[in-house]
Amino acid sequence: MMSQVQAMKKQVTQLRQEASVQRIPVSQACEELIKHCQEHQKTDVLVTGISPSENPFKENKTCNLL
Amino acid sequence: MPPKDDPETAKLKQELQALIEQCKGLQKGFSDTTLEAATSSAEDLPRIKATTRRMLKGHINKVTSCHYSGDSRHLVSGSLDGKLIVWDTWTGNKIQVIPLRSAWVMCSVFAPSGNYVACGGMDNMCTVYDVNNRDSSGTAKITRELAGYEGFLSTCRFLEDGKIVTGSGDMMITVWDLEAGKKLDQTPAHVGDVCSMSLKAELNLIVTGSVDRCIKLWDVRTLKCVQTFFGHEADVNSVCFHPSGQAFVSASEDKTSRLFDIRSDQQVCIYRPPTANSSLTCCSVSQSGRILLAGSDDSTVHLWDLLKGEHNGNLQGHENRITGLSVADSGIGIATSSWDNGVRVWG
Numbered sequence: 363m364m365s366q367v368q369a370m371k372k373q374v375t376q377l378r379q380e381a382s383v384q385r386i387p388v389s390q391a392c393e394e395l396i397k398h399c400q401e402h403q404k405t406d407v408l409v410t411g412i413s414p415s416e417n418p419f420k421e422n423k424t425c426n427l428l
Numbered sequence: 429m430p431p432k433d434d435p436e437t438a439k440l441k442q443e444l445q446a447l448i449e450q451c452k453g454l455q456k457g458f459s460d461t462t463l464e465a466a467t468s469s470a471e472d473l474p475r476i477k478a479t480t481r482r483m484l485k486g487h488i489n490k491v492t493s494c495h496y497s498g499d500s501r502h503l504v505s506g507s508l509d510g511k512l513i514v515w516d517t518w519t520g521n522k523i524q525v526i527p528l529r530s531a532w533v534m535c536s537v538f539a540p541s542g543n544y545v546a547c548g549g550m551d552n553m554c555t556v557y558d559v560n561n562r563d564s565s566g567t568a569k570i571t572r573e574l575a576g577y578e579g580f581l582s583t584c585r586f587l588e589d590g591k592i593v594t595g596s597g598d599m600m601i602t603v604w605d606l607e608a609g610k611k612l613d614q615t616p617a618h619v620g621d622v623c624s625m626s627l628k629a630e631l632n633l634i635v636t637g638s639v640d641r642c643i644k645l646w647d648v649r650t651l652k653c654v655q656t657f658f659g660h661e662a663d664v665n666s667v668c669f670h671p672s673g674q675a676f677v678s679a680s681e682d683k684t685s686r687l688f689d690i691r692s693d694q695q696v697c698i699y700r701p702p703t704a705n706s707s708l709t710c711c712s713v714s715q716s717g718r719i720l721l722a723g724s725d726d727s728t729v730h731l732w733d734l735l736k737g738e739h740n741g742n743l744q745g746h747e748n749r750i751t752g753l754s755v756a757d758s759g760i761g762i763a764t765s766s767w768d769n770g771v772r773v774w775g
Contacts, residue, residue, distance in 0.1 A: 370440040377447040380655055383693060385458045391674065391692040392466035395717070398672035399735055400470070402716035407759050409718055411477060412775050418501070418518040418760060419481040419775065 455694040463687065463697040464737055473718065473733040473740060478762065480745045482520045482773035486513050491765035492533060492549075493752040498540030500756035503763050505771045506536030506547050514545065514559060517761055517773045526557055526568045532580075539586035540629075544571065546592060548581030554594050556606060572606050585627040585634070593648060595622030595636055601651060615651040618642060624666045624710075628673050635676050637664030643678055645690060657688045659695040666710040666753075670734075671717045677734070679708035685722040687734060699732045702739055710752050715759030723750030729764055729774075743774050 364372070403409050407416070414420065433441065489509035496503050502523065503515045510531030514524040532550030539545070545568070548554040553575050557568040579597025586592050590607045599622060602614040620639030627634050627648070634646050643657040643664055662681035669676045675689045675696070683704045687697040699720060701708075706726040713720055713734060720734040721743075729743040729750055748767035755762050762774045 367436055367440065370437065370444065374440060374443050374447065376653060377444060377451065380653070381447055381451050381454065383655055384691075385454065385693050386691045387458045387460045388463075388689065388692045388694070388696055389461040389466060391689040391696065392461065392463050394674060395463075395670070395672060395689070396467060396470055396735060398670075398674070399716050399718040402671070403718050405759070406714050406716035406718060407775065408476060408478060408714040408762070409473065409716065412760060416760065419773070 451693075455692070458692050459694060463735065467735040467737075470735055473736070473738070476719065476731050476740050478743060478774045480743075480772050481761070481775045482517055484513075484515050484517070484520060484522075484771035484773065486522055486525070487511065487769050487771070489531075489769060490748075490767040491751060491769060491771055493536045493547075494754050494763045494765040494771055495537045495752070496754045496756045496761070496763060497538040497542040498757060499542050500758035500761060502538065502542055503754070503771070503773070504536045504538045504545045504547075505752075505763075505765050506533040506549075507769070508532065509769075512536055512545060512547055512557070513771075515771070517756075517763065524559065524568055528555070534580060535583050537584055537586065539589055541586075541589050543589055544586065546584055546586065548574075548584065548594070550580045552577040552580060552596075554581050554584055554592065554604070556592070572604075572609050574604055574609070576611065577602075579621065582621060582623050583625040583636075585625055587627070587629065587648065593625070593627070593634060595625045597621040599638075601625070601634075601636060601646065603648070603651065613651045617644060617646075617653075620663075623664060626667045626669045626676060628669045631673050633669075633673075635667045635669065637667040637678055637680075639663045641680075643667055643676070643688065655690065655693055657693075657695065659686055659688070659698075660684070665708065666722075668712045670713055671715065677711050677713060677720055677722075679711035679722045681707045683707060685711055685720060685730075685732070687720070697734075697737050699730075699737060699739070701726075701730045701742075709750055712753045712755045712762075714755060715757075721753060721755070721762065723753045723764060725749045727766070727768070729753060729762075745772055746770060 487507040530551035534549035618638035752765035
C-alpha cells in the first residue's frame with residue numbers, strides 16, 4: 363500500500379503525461395468521423411435495411427420438386 | 429484523519445488541481461467547433477426501421493448480459509437463473525446451456541474466435557468455458573477459473589483465445605494468460621468500480637467506464653492510462669468504441685449518452701432521449717458508426733444519428749430494463765438482454 367503522498371505524486375506524473383498528449387482541433391476530428399461514417403454507411407444494414415438476399419432471419423421455405 | 433494537510437500534501441493537491449485546469453484549458457483550446465455545427469450539411473438519416481427478428485426464450489430469471497461471437501451468428505447470454513446460454517441467433521435455437529457455480533453473473537462474453545465464453549459477477553471470479561469441449565456431465569468444460577479479485581467482475585474481453593482483460597469492482601483492470609492461468613498485468617484503474625470496457629484490438633486500446641464518472645483510455649500492452657475523459661455527471665455504465673477507432677460512446681446513470689473524440693481529447697456530443705427520465709445502461713454503434721444505440725431502464729433501446737445528434741426512434745418490445753446490447757460485427761443483428769428474462773435479436 364502506498365502512502366497518500368506517494369499516490370498523489372504518481373497522479374501528478376500521470377496528469378503531466380496526459381496534459382502533454384498531442385491534440386487535434388475538434389473540427390478536424392469531426393471531419394474524419396463524418397468521412398468514416400459516410401464511407402461505410404452504404405453497407406450498414408441498420409441504415410439501409412436488410413435486403414432479402416442477405417437476410418439470415420428469414421424462414422426457410424420448403425422446395426416443392428415438381 | 430488529520431484535520432489539516434501537511435505542507436507537502438497541500439502542495440501536491442495544488443499541483444494536481446493546476447494540472448487538471450491545464451488539461452481542461454488545452455482541451456478548450458482545440459474546441460474550435462461543435463459536432464452539431466460540423467455535421468449540419470451532412471445528409472439526414474432516414475427513419476431507422478428495425479424490428480424484433482428473434483425472441484430467444486430460455487432464461488427463467490433476469491438476463492444481465494449478452495455478447496456476439498465474431499461469427500455474427502452465435503450469441504452468449506448470462507442470467508440470474510445461474511445459466512449461460514449459447515444461441516444460434518439465425519435459427520433461434522439454443523446450442524448449449526451452461527450451468528454456473530454462481531447465479532450472480534454480471535457479464536458474459538464470447539471470444540471473437542467463437543471457441544470460448546467467459547463470465548463472472550458477484551462470485552468475484554472470471555470463469556472461462558470451452559465451447560467445443562464437453563466435460564463428463566456433457567456441459568462445456570471449464571478451462572480456467574480466475575480468482576484473485578477483491579470485488580465483483582463487471583466486465584471482460586478476450587484479447588485472443590489465450591488472453592483476457594477484466595474490469596472489476598475492486599477498481600482494477602487485469603490481464604490474464606489463460607494457458608498458464610496467471611495474471612500478466614494488473615493496475616488500479618479508477619477511484620470507483622470499473623463498470624464497463626470496450627476493446628479496439630487493432631489499436632491495442634481499451635476504454636473503461638466507472639462509477640467515478642470518468643472514462644479512461646488504456647494501452648492494453650502496458651496498462652498505462654493514455655487519457656482521461658470527463659463529462660458524465662453520474663456512473664458511466666457502458667462504453668463502446670466507434671468503428672473508426674477515433675472515438676467512443678458511453679451511457680450513464682445521468683440519463684445521457686455521450687461521444688468522446690480521442691485525438692481532440694474531449695466530449696464532442698451529448699445525446700438525450702426525448703423524455704430523459706431513465707438511466708442508460710448499455711451502448712453500442714452500428715457497423716458504419718452512423719447510428720448510436722443505448723439501452724435504457726425504460727425497457728427500450730434508443731437510437732440516434734451519431735453525427736447530427738438527433739433521436740431516431742427506439743426499439744420497443746422488452747418489458748423491463750435493458751441490461752445488455754451487442755451489435756454483430758457484420759452489422760446484421762443487434763442483440764439485447766433484459767430483466768424481462770428475454771433476449772431479443774433486432775434488425
